[in-house]
Amino acid sequence: MSFTFAPIGHVRSPYTDKFGIPRQPGLVTAAEAHIELLPKFAREEAFKGLEGFSHVWILFVFHEDCLTAGWSPTVRPPRLGGRESVGVFASRAPYRPNPIGISAVEQLGLIRDAHGLALKVRGVDLLDGTPVLDIKPYVPYADNIPGAHSGFAAEPESVAADVAFSVESLQGIADADPTGTRRLRELIEQVLTQDPRPGYMDRYPQRREFGLRLYDLNIRWRIDGNTMHVLTIEPLVDTSALGRIREA
Structure with a gap:
């Protein structure tokens, strides 16, 4: 069984090269970006009620070389200095069986101008041009789990x-x-x-x-x-x- 997904839009961010992108969202709050919606999805009614949520989840595709590089069962995360291996499913590495990522970012509302409709967001860790598959509201009572453990990424x-x-x-x-x-x-x-x-x-x-x-x-x-x-x-x-x- 296989599935085919098409992007709903693309990210326009200050990160025009992978070097320098923060390793997690929210670490660089000055990084503001826009998710430009494709014409089919550029409809304000699709975002009705989102103004009540401060943050959103962005589901996106690791593009460029990640789409053709394949995947590995083990990776060496930067958090461990690139020396120790962990399983790919214990990491957020981009080289995955399906190169899909998630980021929780602050949402700043819709903007419509000559470029079309876009959602303004802050604290992104996304390369300029990143294809976006979906946008979902961040729900604190469900998404923030008290007492959760974070393995080798326990400390900032x-x-x-x-x-x-x-x-x-x-x-x-x-x-x-x-x-x-x-x-x-x-x-x-x-x-x-x-x-x-x-x-x-x-x-x-x-x-x-x-x-x-x-x-x-x-x-x-x-x-x-x-x-x-x-x-x-x-x-x-x-x-x-x-x-x-x-x-x-």
């Missing part, structure tokens, strides 16, 4: 102590986000505070500088101890491969 991940911005990077933020609509400085700070580097990077202590893509920008940063130094923020030279990014 450690975070960097500080994020520092160079004069040049602050100018880059002012140029790229003059009205503050993108919440760009806050977004960069929250993403870097989560330390987006892969868990195995401690094997390469000599590497100190990294690049990060958000929206249509390249953010270059360096790590010294527990401080992330943002060096420059510049437009990407070639944005032709990026999907249309809808600002929050």
Whole structure:
């Protein structure tokens, strides 16, 4: 038996590259996005009553290479530093028999403009262009289970102590986000505070500088101890491969 599903819409988020996406939803509250509904589903009545719920579940497809890479019965989650293996069904790894994911995010209401109808959400961990299969309300009395155990992910991940911005990077933020609509400085700070580097990077202590893509920008940063130094923020030279990014 097999099933065929079609997306109801696609995510437009600041994450235009997998590197830098937080490992769980809600960790970067400055990450605002839109779920753009396809014309068939772009109907306000389909969302009647949702205004009473603060959060929603998003069911989505891990796209790009996840669709063709197949799956493995064991994975090495970043939470364990990429060194220890666990079963794929004990993880939230994208390489699954069916590459379907779920995220609980804050919902900020519907927006209709020249692009069509969209649901605005906050705290996303989703790549720009992600296909969305369904949206369901988050119900605290049923979805929040007191006393639940969380296995190897029991404690919050450690975070960097500080994020520092160079004069040049602050100018880059002012140029790229003059009205503050993108919440760009806050977004960069929250993403870097989560330390987006892969868990195995401690094997390469000599590497100190990294690049990060958000929206249509390249953010270059360096790590010294527990401080992330943002060096420059510049437009990407070639944005032709990026999907249309809808600002929050």
